[in-house]
Amino acid sequence: MGWNAKQTNKNRHWLQSFRHACDGVISLLRRERNARFELGWAVFTVLLGILLDIDVWRFLLLLGVSLLVFVAEAFNTAIEAAVDLSCGGKYSDLAHFAKDTAAAGVLLSALIAVLAGIYIFLPRLLELFRNI
DSSP: OOOOOOOSSOOOHHHHHHHHHHHHHHHHHHHHHHHHHHHHHHHHHHHHHHTTTTOOOHHHHHHHHHHHHHHHHHHEEEEEEEEHHHHHOOOOHHHHHHHHHHHHHHHHHHHHHHHHHHHHHHHHHHHHTTTT
16 A cells, blocks of 8 residues: 555554654644644743753753643644534534643643753843853
């Protein structure tokens, strides 16, 4: 089966599952501006962590919360697509609730990431500015 073939049956090999997951990440980044924005912030914070020489545990926390936001965005996008598909373009209060709740998951995960960023970076940045 080719890379972009339309598959309707179950994956026969773990590599098929891996390819579909990679396709999902690529589609997410191509279609969703917010996913690109969140990935950009993740890259920025990782580079800042390297520049500020944060310890390995804080670095792992930084990677974890960055991935948390990205995963939340992936779930949000999947939920929005499924809701749109099921509604056929018609408005539904329940669909509106589902989409808003999924978006709230992204917002809450981003808040966790911001708090973790403050915990990780603020002491190091204050220390640097005191030494200037």
